[in-house]
Amino acid sequence: MTTAHDVVLVGGGGAGLRAAIAIAEARPELDVAVVSKVYPMRSHTVSAEGGAAGVIGADDSLDEHIYDTISGSDWLADQDAVEMFVEEAPRELIRLEHWGCPWSREPDGRVAVRPFGGMKKQRTWFAADKTGFHMLHTLFQTSLKYGTIHRYDEWFVTKLVVDDGVIQGVVAIELSTGRIETMTAKAVILATGGCGRVFPFTTNAAIKTGDGMSLAYRAGAPLKDMEFVQYHPTGLPFTGILITEAARAEGGWLLNKDGYRYLQDYDLGKPEPTPVLRSMELGPRDRLSQAFVHEVEEGRAIDTPYGPAVHLDLRHLGAKVIDAKIPFVRELCLKYQNVDPAAELVQVRPVVHYMMGGVHTDIHGATPVKGLYAAGEVACVSINGANRLGSNSLPELLVFGARAGRAAAEYAAGASGPTRAGLRQADDEHRRIWRELRGREPNGNERIADLREQMQHTMEGGAGIYRTGDSLTKAVDTLHEFQGRRDQARIEDHSHTFNTELLTFLELSAMLDVAETIVYSALRREESRGAHQRTDYSARDNDRFLAHSLAHRASDGSCQIRYLPVTITRWPVGERVYGR
Amino acid sequence: MADSITLRVTRYQPEVDDEPRAQDFDVPLRENWVVLDGLNYIKDRLDGTLSYRWSCRMGICGSCGMMVDGEPALTCATFLVDHAPGPIRVEPLANFPVVRDLVVDIGDFLEKLPRVSPWIVRDDDIPVDEGESLQTPEELADYKQYSMCINCMLCYSACPVYGLDPDFIGPAAIALAQRYNLDSRDDGAAKRLDVLIHPDGVWGCTFVGECTTACPKDVDPAGAIQRYKLTAAMETIKSYVSPGGGP
Ligand SMILES: Cc1cc2nc3c(=O)[nH]c(=O)nc-3n(C[C@H](O)[C@H](O)[C@H](O)COP(=O)(O)OP(=O)(O)OC[C@H]3O[C@@H](n4cnc5c(N)ncnc54)[C@H](O)[C@@H]3O)c2cc1C
Ligand code: SF4
Ligand code: FES
Numbered sequence A: 001m002t003t004a005h006d007v008v009l010v011g012g013g014g015a016g017l018r019a020a021i022a023i024a025e026a027r028p029e030l031d032v033a034v035v036s037k038v039y040p041m042r043s044h045t046v047s048a049e050g051g052a053a054g055v056i057g058a059d060d061s062l063d064e065h066i067y068d069t070i071s072g073s074d075w076l077a078d079q080d081a082v083e084m085f086v087e088e089a090p091r092e093l094i095r096l097e098h099w100g101c102p103w104s105r106e107p108d109g110r111v112a113v114r115p116f117g118g119m120k121k122q123r124t125w126f127a128a129d130k131t132g133f134h135m136l137h138t139l140f141q142t143s144l145k146y147g148t149i150h151r152y153d154e155w156f157v158t159k160l161v162v163d164d165g166v167i168q169g170v171v172a173i174e175l176s177t178g179r180i181e182t183m184t185a186k187a188v189i190l191a192t193g194g195c196g197r198v199f200p201f202t203t204n205a206a207i208k209t210g211d212g213m214s215l216a217y218r219a220g221a222p223l224k225d226m227e228f229v230q231y232h233p234t235g236l237p238f239t240g241i242l243i244t245e246a247a248r249a250e251g252g253w254l255l256n257k258d259g260y261r262y263l264q265d266y267d268l269g270k271p272e273p274t275p276v277l278r279s280m281e282l283g284p285r286d287r288l289s290q291a292f293v294h295e296v297e298e299g300r301a302i303d304t305p306y307g308p309a310v311h312l313d314l315r316h317l318g319a320k321v322i323d324a325k326i327p328f329v330r331e332l333c334l335k336y337q338n339v340d341p342a343a344e345l346v347q348v349r350p351v352v353h354y355m356m357g358g359v360h361t362d363i364h365g366a367t368p369v370k371g372l373y374a375a376g377e378v379a380c381v382s383i384n385g386a387n388r389l390g391s392n393s394l395p396e397l398l399v400f401g402a403r404a405g406r407a408a409a410e411y412a413a414g415a416s417g418p419t420r421a422g423l424r425q426a427d428d429e430h431r432r433i434w435r436e437l438r439g440r441e442p443n444g445n446e447r448i449a450d451l452r453e454q455m456q457h458t459m460e461g462g463a464g465i466y467r468t469g470d471s472l473t474k475a476v477d478t479l480h481e482f483q484g485r486r487d488q489a490r491i492e493d494h495s496h497t498f499n500t501e502l503l504t505f506l507e508l509s510a511m512l513d514v515a516e517t518i519v520y521s522a523l524r525r526e527e528s529r530g531a532h533q534r535t536d537y538s539a540r541d542n543d544r545f546l547a548h549s550l551a552h553r554a555s556d557g558s559c560q561i562r563y564l565p566v567t568i569t570r571w572p573v574g575e576r577v578y579g580r
Numbered sequence B: 001m002a003d004s005i006t007l008r009v010t011r012y013q014p015e016v017d018d019e020p021r022a023q024d025f026d027v028p029l030r031e032n033w034v035v036l037d038g039l040n041y042i043k044d045r046l047d048g049t050l051s052y053r054w055s056c057r058m059g060i061c062g063s064c065g066m067m068v069d070g071e072p073a074l075t076c077a078t079f080l081v082d083h084a085p086g087p088i089r090v091e092p093l094a095n096f097p098v099v100r101d102l103v104v105d106i107g108d109f110l111e112k113l114p115r116v117s118p119w120i121v122r123d124d125d126i127p128v129d130e131g132e133s134l135q136t137p138e139e140l141a142d143y144k145q146y147s148m149c150i151n152c153m154l155c156y157s158a159c160p161v162y163g164l165d166p167d168f169i170g171p172a173a174i175a176l177a178q179r180y181n182l183d184s185r186d187d188g189a190a191k192r193l194d195v196l197i198h199p200d201g202v203w204g205c206t207f208v209g210e211c212t213t214a215c216p217k218d219v220d221p222a223g224a225i226q227r228y229k230l231t232a233a234m235e236t237i238k239s240y241v242s243p244g245g246g247p
Helices: A014-026 A062-072 A081-100 A129-143 A211-218 A262-266 A283-295 A315-325 A326-336 A393-415 A418-438 A447-462 A469-486 A500-524 B035-046 B107-115 B137-146 B154-158 B160-164 B173-179 B189-197 B210-214 B221-241
Strands: A002-004 A009-010 A032-036 A149-153 A155-163 A165-174 A180-184 A189-192 A231-235 A253-255 A302-304 A308-314 A345-356 A359-360 A373-374 A545-551 A560-567 B004-009 B021-028 B065-068 B071-074 B088-091 B098-100
Touching: A002 A345, A002 B098, A009 A155, A014 A032, A014 A149, A014 A393, A032 A155, A032 B021, A062 A253, A081 A129, A081 A393, A149 A560, A155 A180, A155 A211, A155 A418, A155 A500, A180 A418, A180 B021, A189 A211, A211 A359, A211 A500, A231 A283, A231 A359, A231 B071, A253 A262, A262 A283, A262 A500, A283 A308, A283 A345, A302 A418, A315 A326, A359 A418, A373 A393, A418 A500, A447 A469, A447 A500, A447 B035, A469 A500, A500 A545, A500 A560, A500 B004, A500 B035, B004 B035, B021 B035, B035 B088, B065 B154, B071 B154, B107 B173, B107 B189, B137 B173, B154 B173, B154 B189, B173 B221, B189 B221, B210 B221
Parallel strands: A002 A180, A009 A032, A009 A189, A032 A149, A189 A373, B004 B088
Antiparallel strands: A155 A165, A165 A180, A231 A345, A253 A308, A302 A308, A308 A345, A545 A560, B004 B021, B065 B071, B065 B088
16 A cells, blocks of 8 residues: 655654654645654653753853863764754754743743753753653644644554665554555655664663664665764663763762772762762763773672662752652652662663764755655764763754754655655565565574574673774674574564564564674774774774764675764864863 | 462454453563563563563653553553562553553544643744743642653543543543643643533543542642633633623
């Protein structure tokens, strides 16, 4: 079956919904489809806790936010993109305020801001510590106003159809019925979020399997800077549930097993009783996660059944501050870890959290495939470079969601319909999915869960916080072998009704693609920068690697890495200095 | 502590089953495992065909609501040990049509949601250049609780009225209408009135209060409904006495 839309959005999270609204507002005559594998308000944006950065205070300036972001990125961010992002972020946050987002307030009614890691000024807007939840529900509810937005809830996109370098539409399967449909479109926007699930221990929800990255990669759009994977320093052991950076911004301390604020030993400043911006616990995430590894090596971490951990100490804040500023932290600790942070130390450890890399786009969200756009965590513009600053991602969804929406709308208004060859390709995809559904002949004997777990451990072992050429080469080989084993995966469920086993297979396939681009990009980058730390190349190398890596999928399916220079405008490359 | 526990899980696949049946699975009983971990264990290790929804595993996405031992619950926030020694009954949310296994059809709620205009309605449009609208912490507190709904549907599942009359607009939708009505930035209360005072609106509720008991996020939908009944009564009286015929 075939349906036609002007623009198809893949993803109904923060970026997708913002894009949908932008199109509905800019060009009400266009027909927009929002296709999402979960109901939009279940999207992962819902889990974001801490806040969204945008310059608003009288003592703050755009230049300072730009500088924090660029130095935070270890100079790998494109400076034109960062400038534009920082300029537009406050307007987007205000727009969301007008749409009803319940931002936390000062007594006089103005929006309140809080400190955040790597930021020199207080500029992080927050809705207590459920910022993403409130942003997503505000966007979702606001999107209901527009009659031109058609939702396909619980539909899974399996392929982008591209003919001769031009997008034609997507193929998707409806979960509740197993119906496979071609949705033709003049423009497609990917807003499918990140891929934390390629690692075993992550804050990311089950749905974050990098589908959009794999879709784009297979459609001929390269993936940029995939070696840069962010570890967040404070996840709960076992569950990987995130304890937001806001906990440290409000004054929390990180202690080793001796009760010592160890960050002072890692050139991150001196311990003060109250939080100091860009210092100690408010340093950037890459440096904090790396410090953790050294503490473990020195035997100063705490042993837990789920591996080594350190302590997050919030006790001195008192129950009142905790309940006012970070109530969800207390709720999560009590409900999931059975500790009360107002009275006890909380065990935490670094956890895979965010993907700096993603589908290569320009500052309008356009990819090299004509008519294909990407925004949000799936995309890499790049404003995050080698390390994202906390609270820059939520405003990124808004700024680039809106930009991609507007650009796609303009493009779609002047583009023509699908080609014959495009439709034939889509038919082939129908047959492929149909085959998987009806049961492959002969069925394989590899368990999907086994493959997934082995892949995750390969990634942790090969491409974790610290990497070496050896560990990466081994990971490359193992992953290559998994590509073959994937075809042997066993699908026992042949039902057309809500077939989640087929889904896990498709997600595993996407993750294997993404994993491969991560390890290849990491292997080729022979330097250490931001979140990419090579023990065999421990220094930053601006002569060779002040460049974005672009992972292309060659016609034989192999991964090929090319480089693209970083855009430097007003901020020459410097040293990253924190706490001094 | 025993080292395993039985999950008695509802299975239903419309292509082959005439009606739902129960199937037992033994899963490890670990101190920090929630019911959802048990289901994931089944899916990964024992039977890949089991279908259910989940995503965040931190009680915020609203996907994983099911009946656990007969009560609606978020399975990612329900510990196995709290239901030991078992067997633990895990069934699809009550009051909804079952799609398959533990997956229910919540399309009805998604269809009702836009009817209460759950967005800011303004008489005027404020340009972005004017900056943020002011709202004091007290004004925020007026509606904050009703903005915490994760659409998990536990309240619909607990609501006896919804069970009998699926046209009832239901607790979460009414709480959300109240969330906007009480927001100092909103002028849409009059627009929402018709839907809310319709017989399928607040008056459908016989105040059983089960929704508030079931709610995992302390939204207190029952309180929202009661509070709105007062408003609705006032508005109805006003419409009788004012010559214009109401708001
Ligand atoms: C626990 C946590 C806390 C965070 N806190 C903060 C914070 O405080 N501040 C900050 O700035 N950032 C934070 N982040 C990061 C930020 O939340 C994410 O980067 C961001 O929300 C991603 O949004 P998105 O719109 O790109 O994607 P998502 O919200 O992940 O949405 C992806 C969408 O794509 C759909 N989709 C995916 N694949 C398919 C497919 N194959 N077919 C159809 N649909 C598909 C999904 O259904 C979903 O609707 C946090 C992240 C985590 C994990
Ligand atoms: S009101 Fe409570 S129980 Fe009902 S849907 Fe919302 S969060 Fe769930
Ligand atoms: S999995 Fe998200 S609420 Fe339970």
